Amino acid sequence: MPGKTPGKEPVENGIRNNQDVDMTDEKSSMKGKGKKAGKEGEDMTVVVPPPKNTKQSSQPPPADAEGDVAMDDSDKVEDFEVKVDPVTQTIADIKSNFALLDRAVALFDSRFSLRALRSISSLRKRLTPDILAQVISETYSPSSTSASVAKSLLQAIGKGDVPLGSQSGAAEMEIDSDPKAASKNGNKKETKEVIPEVDLFLSILVQVYLFDSKQFEVGSNFSKYLTDRIHSLNRRTLDSLSAKAYYYFSLFCEQLAPLPPSPQSPIVGLRPILLTALRTAVLRKDTDIQATVIVLLLRNYLLTSHISQADLLITHTQFPENAANTLVARFLYYMGRIRAIQLRYTEAQDHLTAATRKAPASVCALGFARSATKFLLVVELLMGDIPERATFRANDMEEALHPYFLLVQAVRVGNLEDFETTIADHASTFRRDGTYSLILRLRQNVIKTGIRMMSLSYSRISLRDICIRLHLGSEESAEYIVAKAIRDGVIEATLDREHGFMKSKEVGDVYATREPGEAFHDRIRACLALHDESVKAMRFPMNQHRLELKNAQEAREREREMAKEIQDGDLDEDDLGGDFEGM
Amino acid sequence: MADRTLQQILNQLKSNPSLPYSEASSLLSKAKIALLQLKAVTPTPNTSSAHLAVARDVYEAGALFSIRARDPAAFTRYVSQLQPFYELAASALPPNHAERNKVTGLYLLYLLTESDYAQFHSELEALGTRDVGGVETENDRFLGYPIKLERWLMEGSYDRVWKAMKSREVPSEEYGVFTDILTSQIRSEIASSSERAYPSLPLSSTKSLLFLDSEGAVVDFARERGWVIRDGQIYFPSTSGAPGEDGAETGTEQEFSQMVIQNTLGYARELETIV
Numbered sequence: 001m002p003g004k005t006p007g008k009e010p011v012e013n014g015i016r017n018n019q020d021v022d023m024t025d026e027k028s029s030m031k032g033k034g035k036k037a038g039k040e041g042e043d044m045t046v047v048v049p050p051p052k053n054t055k056q057s058s059q060p061p062p063a064d065a066e067g068d069v070a071m072d073d074s075d076k077v078e079d080f081e082v083k084v085d086p087v088t089q090t091i092a093d094i095k096s097n098f099a100l101l102d103r104a105v106a107l108f109d110s111r112f113s114l115r116a117l118r119s120i121s122s123l124r125k126r127l128t129p130d131i132l133a134q135v136i137s138e139t140y141s142p143s144s145t146s147a148s149v150a151k152s153l154l155q156a157i158g159k160g161d162v163p164l165g166s167q168s169g170a171a172e173m174e175i176d177s178d179p180k181a182a183s184k185n186g187n188k189k190e191t192k193e194v195i196p197e198v199d200l201f202l203s204i205l206v207q208v209y210l211f212d213s214k215q216f217e218v219g220s221n222f223s224k225y226l227t228d229r230i231h232s233l234n235r236r237t238l239d240s241l242s243a244k245a246y247y248y249f250s251l252f253c254e255q256l257a258p259l260p261p262s263p264q265s266p267i268v269g270l271r272p273i274l275l276t277a278l279r280t281a282v283l284r285k286d287t288d289i290q291a292t293v294i295v296l297l298l299r300n301y302l303l304t305s306h307i308s309q310a311d312l313l314i315t316h317t318q319f320p321e322n323a324a325n326t327l328v329a330r331f332l333y334y335m336g337r338i339r340a341i342q343l344r345y346t347e348a349q350d351h352l353t354a355a356t357r358k359a360p361a362s363v364c365a366l367g368f369a370r371s372a373t374k375f376l377l378v379v380e381l382l383m384g385d386i387p388e389r390a391t392f393r394a395n396d397m398e399e400a401l402h403p404y405f406l407l408v409q410a411v412r413v414g415n416l417e418d419f420e421t422t423i424a425d426h427a428s429t430f431r432r433d434g435t436y437s438l439i440l441r442l443r444q445n446v447i448k449t450g451i452r453m454m455s456l457s458y459s460r461i462s463l464r465d466i467c468i469r470l471h472l473g474s475e476e477s478a479e480y481i482v483a484k485a486i487r488d489g490v491i492e493a494t495l496d497r498e499h500g501f502m503k504s505k506e507v508g509d510v511y512a513t514r515e516p517g518e519a520f521h522d523r524i525r526a527c528l529a530l531h532d533e534s535v536k537a538m539r540f541p542m543n544q545h546r547l548e549l550k551n552a553q554e555a556r557e558r559e560r561e562m563a564k565e566i567q568d569g570d571l572d573e574d575d576l577g578g579d580f581e582g583m
Numbered sequence: 584m585a586d587r588t589l590q591q592i593l594n595q596l597k598s599n600p601s602l603p604y605s606e607a608s609s610l611l612s613k614a615k616i617a618l619l620q621l622k623a624v625t626p627t628p629n630t631s632s633a634h635l636a637v638a639r640d641v642y643e644a645g646a647l648f649s650i651r652a653r654d655p656a657a658f659t660r661y662v663s664q665l666q667p668f669y670e671l672a673a674s675a676l677p678p679n680h681a682e683r684n685k686v687t688g689l690y691l692l693y694l695l696t697e698s699d700y701a702q703f704h705s706e707l708e709a710l711g712t713r714d715v716g717g718v719e720t721e722n723d724r725f726l727g728y729p730i731k732l733e734r735w736l737m738e739g740s741y742d743r744v745w746k747a748m749k750s751r752e753v754p755s756e757e758y759g760v761f762t763d764i765l766t767s768q769i770r771s772e773i774a775s776s777s778e779r780a781y782p783s784l785p786l787s788s789t790k791s792l793l794f795l796d797s798e799g800a801v802v803d804f805a806r807e808r809g810w811v812i813r814d815g816q817i818y819f820p821s822t823s824g825a826p827g828e829d830g831a832e833t834g835t836e837q838e839f840s841q842m843v844i845q846n847t848l849g850y851a852r853e854l855e856t857i858v
Contacts, residue, residue: 268670307705341708342701437708444738477740480773484739487776495780497788514839521846528853 090126093119094135094205101197105237110288113240116201120208120244121364127209129157136202139194149199149229156206156222196233200226200241207248216255220266223249227273231280243292246277250296254303267300274300278317291323291331298334302434310338326365329358333372340375340438345383352376363396370400371433377404378438384445384490386412403429411442414450416471419443447472448490451482455491455504462501475500589617589637596644604652611648614641626667626675635676639668643682650689650757655697662690681725688725689757695733696764703733724754732765739776741769745794770794774808777819784817 097116104112133154140150203226210219227249230242253266274293281289294317301310319331336352339345352375359369373391380387392398392405403426410418423430423439430436450470454461467478482502485491492505510516592614596607618624618641623634630638642665649657668676669683687710694703710726728747735743747753748762770793777784777792784792789801802812811818 305709307708308702311705341704343704344701437704440734441704441737443734447738473740473743476742480741480776481739483773483776483780486780487778493780494782497781497784497792514842517839517843517846524846524850531857 086126087128087131090123090131091135093123093126094131097201098139098198101195101201105195105197105235108237110237110240113197113237117204117240117244120204123205124208124212127205127212129209132157132202132206132209139198139202152222152225153202153206156218157209196235197237197241200230200238200245204241204244204248207245207252211248211251214255216252220249220252220256223252224273227277231277234284236284236286239286239288243288246274246289246296247292250274250300265304267303271297271300282317287320287323290320291327294319295327295330295334298331298338302334302337307338307341310334311342314338325358326360329355329360329368329372332358333368333375336372336379337375337434340379340382345379348379349376349383352379366396370397373397373401374404374433374435375438377401377408378435378442381408381411381442381445382438384448407439407442411446411449414446414448414453414470416443416446416450419446447481448485448488451485452491455493455502458504460501460503463495464500466502586617586621586634586637589614589621589641592617593637593640593644596648597640604648604654607648607652608657611641611645625664626671632676635668635671639665639676639679640682642668643686646686646689647757650693650760653760655693658689658693662686684723684725685755685757688723688729688754691726691729692732692758692761695729695736696761696768698768700733728754728758736769736772741773744769766794770804774804778808781819783819786812786815786817789817 097119100112100116104110104116136150136153203222207219207223207226210216210222223245226245227242230238230245233242250267250270253270256266258265274297277289278293278297280286281293294313297313298310301307301313314335319328323331332351332355336348336350336355339348339351352372356369356372356376359365359372377387377391387408392401392408403422406422406426407419410422419442427436430439447470451466454466454469463475463478463482466472466482467475470478472478472481479495479497479500482491482493483495486493486495494503494505495501496503592610596610596614615624618634618638621630621634621638623630623638626635626638642661646658646661646665649655649661665686669678687706691703691706694700694706707730732744732747735741735747744765748765753759753762773793777789786798786801789795789805790798793801793804795801795804801817805812805817809820811820
């Protein structure tokens with residue numbers, strides 16, 4: 001394979017300048033040097049580093065700083081095939097997905113498209129504009145109706161001058177290392193059009209590439225165009241793919257200046273698009289897009305702190321029941337956050353617990369698990385519970401949760417001073433996690449715990465001592481606070497105003513109350529719910545039960561025959577026992 | 584034309600804040616008509632920034648007037664009309680932090696008096712991400728006030744709330760409107776906690792406890808809540824008297840066993856379906 005590539009330089013230039021080049025350029029190149037360029041794409045052995053867009057390079061890294069929640073963003077470690085040339089390997093990999101998509105359409109089974117989508121994360125690191133351009137040019141023929149689509153794809157990756165090399169490329173490829181795929185592709189093109197699923201799959205790859213190379217501006221423009229096109233298509237087999245496209249669109253918008261908390265951020269402009277997508281999805285009973293878009297919208301609202309809008313969205317939509325697990329986890333997480341802000345802690349705790357449990361256990365979703373756990377901890381504290389120590393010892397969590405650990409300690413002891421210093425020390429961390437305002441609400445819990453500790457340790461204590469120990473402003477404050485605590489059922493005690501002390505009541509036996517029974521019931525209910533869910537989650541192949549029925553029928557017949565034979569005496573006890581003795 | 588009348592009305596509204604509400608509201612409706620003529624009722628991309636500023640000022644003035652007139656419905660209307668203006672970029676409409684914080688602070692206080700804590704915290708969350716004019720949200724004169732009040736209310740430091748309302752900490756006279764509502768609110772809070780916390784209270788100290796002016800007022804208040812006054816002591820009608828308590832106990836006992844039976848039957852049924 002020739003190492004040096006003659007056409008490399010101009011193409012590189014093309015990356016920089018041609019982003020908005022119009023069609024004329026492409027046409028001329030298509031006619032003129034179609035063959036050459038086709039060859040050039042094939043010869044590329046060196047993986048060209050992704051073009052840097054200087055304008056955006058100052059942006060913060062996308063996934064780490066902000067996207068704690070974006071599970072797909074952290075990839076698994078990729079083991080490269082050392083033996084095979086990475087470029088051809090990648091191209092072959094991409095193309096192998098086309099077959100999956102074809103099957104998805106033919107069999108009308110979304111599992112195949114999901115499998116194709118799953119391969120994106122492994123392809124992701126190997127994508128370069130050249131690989132993409134080559135795949136695109138080999139997939140589309142210039143005469144096909146979707147040629148314009150292909151051109152827009154090429155333009156987006158800055159390869160507007162690569163022609164849609166149909167057979168010309170294929171001819172050369174046969175000599176090259178990848179003849180099978182090429183000839184297969186060539187044949188396919190002659191017989192039928194490229195299906196929209198493949199279109200969309202390639203578009204998503206382009207989106208992924210643009211996102212990874214930080215070309216957010218180009219990416220969002222491309223995505224806008226893409227979503228417009230998605231909207232005009234109505235194919236159920238596209239659903240899972242289009243959901244992905246919306247997902248990346250939203251990611252692009254989040255990275256564009258001015259960044260999210262500002263109300264002028266482009267994500268605000270994204271809302272109408274997402275809302276229309278949601279409406280269409282609901283009308284088409286398209287659960288994939290529905291779930292994705294609801295999650296995206298919630299994320300969108302929360303980024304700009306439009307809590308009431310988010311709440312309205314939740315009350316007016318129904319999250320599809322059979323959505324993908326990752327989406328359910330995200331939805332629960334956002335729900336939990338919203339409910340926590342609205343002081344509906346019990347609901348928040350339910351949602352967040354479910355979110356942490358549903359979060360994928362693999363390393364790729366660590367950020368999500370951490371973030372959800374942080375919120376869960378704060379909500380538990382707000383409810384007056386003390387989180388278990390084991391939570392903080394979990395793998396990969398210890399360091400991230402350290403500030404929260406200190407916080408829990410302060411709350412547990414009821415030490416207001418420690419609490420204040422912890423907040424002051426880690427204010428920036430809490431702010432970044434979005435838990436700051438929730439943590440500020442904890443002050444009252446610290447006081448309540450403090451009072452509870454006092455009430456447990458002393459049978460009678462003067463208000464003055466309470467005031468000193470909890471660092472409260474004045475004795476009067478202490479009196480009001482204790483009175484409120486008694487009313488709220490935090491402690492069992494009475495106040496004596498004349499003498500200024502608090503007298504604790506005897507604490508009853510917990511096991512004499514209904515509390516253990518309730519805790520038991522809660523656990524059983526959780527287990528039953530888990531069982532129900534897993535039963536629901538099981539998937540059965542279509543019409544398989546008929547086969548089984550048939551088998552069962554046969555087995556029964558055999559049995560009957562055997563029974564008959566026994567009855568007839570053909571097969572008597574000795575016969576059966578003989579075998580046994582022989583052993 | 585509309586421009587000039589608008590400016591006139593605005594000056595009139597701003598120069599004498601003690602205008603009777605009826606006059607102010609008629610001026611405000613005129614201003615709104617003028618805004619309609621200028622197509623500046625809600626911000627659109629091609630509204631000029633001068634018009635936007637005028638529209639915002641009109642709404643802000645309207646919000647303040649409606650608060651002074653104790654018309655919460657009108658006030659919330661103005662606040663929601665102001666929202667889109669506050670979302671605009673600084674380049675389209677130079678922000679006026681002082682006025683904005685004043686209105687937002689009033690809105691927070693209003694939510695507090697309505698005990699709409701969910702909305703209160705939603706607003707607070709939005710404030711966290713916003714630039715409120717160079718200072719921390721809590722340190723702002725207008726915004727810090729409702730935030731502190733809320734914290735003290737939740738904590739139960741009612742004396743601090745009381746002091747804050749009485750002292751000069753009240754950032755502007757509009758905030759004073761809510762004082763009465765808040766006072767009665769904390770008074771009933773204190774009363775309900777006292778009922779549970781104290782076996783009995785001397786009349787004299789109840790006066791200071793409830794921030795009432797005279798013992799007569801205490802007696803009135805006690806009668807309102809159905810408290811019994813005997814020998815200068817207030818006794819609270821126990822919510823669960825001795826005989827009543829026993830009855831309740833057996834009632835809950837029965838309820839409890841019923842629940843246990845129900846649960847166990849439920850488990851049995853579920854087990855049946857699983858196995």
